[in-house]
Amino acid sequence: MAPAMRGVLWGLVAFFVFNAATLAVDPSAESPYASQVSVTVGWFAAMIAYLLGIGGLEAVARPMFGLSDTWREAPGWRRYFGFSTDHKVVGLQYMLASAGGFLVAGLVAMAMRYQLMTPYLTIFGSTSDYLTAVGIHGTIMMFSVATVFMVGGLGNYLVPLMIGTNRTVFPKLSGLSVWLVPFGILTVALSPLLGGFTTGWRGYQPLAGSDTNGILFYYLGIVALTTSSFMVALNLTTTIIFRRAPGVTWNRLPMFAWGILTVSLLNLIWLPEIQITYLMNLAERLVPLNLFNANGSPAMYLDLFWLFGHPEVYIVVVPALAVWNEILPVMGKKSLFARPVAVLGLVFVMLLSGLVWAHHMFTNIRATEQLPFSFFTEMISIPTGFAYLAAIGTLWRSRLQVNTPTLLVLMSMFNFLIGGLTGLFLADVPINYQIHNTFWVVGHFHYTIIGGMVFSSLAAMYYWLPKFSGRMFNEFWGKFGAIWIFIAFNATFGNFFVLGLRGMNRWVPVYPGYLVPENVWTSIAAFVLGAGFLFHAAHLWWAWYRGEKADENPWGARTLEWQTSSPTPEVNFSRPPIVAANFYSYGDDAPPVLWAGDASHAD
């Protein structure tokens, strides 16, 4: 039996057994089939059994107790359906799981936009059902796509290659953690079975206290997804610190590795914070306690959530900023401008990101508390601007090759600029009061996250496709798809600003009739955007298997991942690469990256 199938089967059996056993002794059971406690116990048992079934039993549990490691990875494509210690397999597993989350949450978004074409309820039976859809969309997008695709997917695949090592420090950790992503996505997506939840991705209290039991699957799903991201952050941070090849000094560390390192540090700080917050929420629900309800402190929950929630935005975006400065010097064949400033920008964004959280709570806090958060929020645009500075300086007078990855990077820069500028309005307290909780806010964060991170992820997929698959995409169709989603994206989310200024509130499926025409156009643009993303997925899939054979280093890049054959061989480097020069120096006088006596190319 395939390990994935075995994991699912063991997980299901464990859930039913532990749910039934807990139910038998739970005096608070509100139904003969399940209670809050029994579902929670069953879920934890299912998670452990599922991870053991995936391959954790043979590869982790047995060796932990001194028994031999009997795990054997399946050959060929089947290795992607089980536990693996190969960082390249794990990276692709993360990308696929994350893309699955994007599909699920994207389809939910399409349903939401269909609903919003009319000012009364149509496909959703109640406002609670609509809010559950909003919550599932936001939770899956944030915790399994935005946080995961670049760090878990691209990070696991590329960082070891970029720093010149053959494996990560804790390969078994990432081998297991990736399987928590589909588990977490399914948990959140199945929350309607327990009644759904109306709080959105933020789990706001005291609203969550009056929700049905669906909120349990929201908490538990996030525990699984954040645990996965935490494990990745731990592994990649340790790997970057301890496994760099000779000559990959901090001054030479590739930009993307810097991006992954900074967000991993953010993950290591803020994910435990949000996890203990969600575990407290869970305890509040099960015991019950009064931590965050009207008898406790709902404002404390807001603080605890946004302490994580705003750094989360930078966890999502910082790797995207790094990708820009990874791709542009290569495509422009020009040395990266002001590299130390670009690195400092990433680091200072990381440092400042923990000082801005209360700008999400301007309507809840005193005027004296608003000023510092308004100040720091506006200040964080300065180190963010460093990434732009480096990118624009690199573009200046370069011989830019405007191909699909470049085009997507330029689009991402434009979108993120709009996201950043509209964020400045929100950082300003008087304006924030006027547009708080309107579609302006929704437009702003979609411009930063989709416009910044998703466009950059697509750019990265096209840029590194020859490395992943050994094949090249079709340039015409790549550009066609890029222009398609750029127009559809701006038509959709640009309209959100107009809707917000005209009084369209978030979280409502029923709205005044005068907003119908604007909503109809926005929904049509959203459907076109959704189709555009499917087009890119289909194109990349086709190129992966049917595209032209690519050269080993089709872009003439200098970073280490391009110094091995493409697609990447089983063993990344047959001999240690010894780095002797900067990765981003281009021009006729640029010294070779590898030490002259080195022959690190794998056969």
Place this chain on the structure above:
Amino acid sequence: MALDTYDPSEESSLASRRGGLGILLAAQAVIPVVLISVRFLLASESVGPVNQVLGVLAAVLGLVAAYLGIQARGAASRGERAGYDSLLGWAVASAVLSIALLIVQWIAFYGTGTSPGSPYGEVFYVMSGTWLMYLLIAAFVLFAARVRGRRVAYGPDNYWDVEAATLFMSFVSLVGVVTYLFLYLI
């Protein structure tokens, strides 16, 4: 930078594992910090009807488990099989006893009639519950290190499992002390 960072020797591999575990424990320190903040935000400086003796004993037993683990690590690094087996056994026993004392404290606290939903009640159960969860994990990894040691003899080149379990237990013992200070005294 030496070549061994590329193809790690056992020594550099051990250094990277130690570094990784250190990063893990530093990240986990965020959790007690959050809980201490919650404790003061919800219950101010009030201390409920807790049994100080039980609290002290639970914290001290955690420290004892960590100390025994450190001794076991030393014995494992010297390949003294009987020594590390016995010391790990006592470390597990100390951790389990600490767990038992916390459970007794829960029962005793509940018996005082303090509601779990009262401000001090909820911070008591949340903070001590987190301490309990860490102790359970630490007892488990110490136990696993002992069982493994009976099958795979530890020696000068192979004692990472004992060291990792011990470092984790040391972290948990500090969590216990901090929890005791902020929950029972301050």
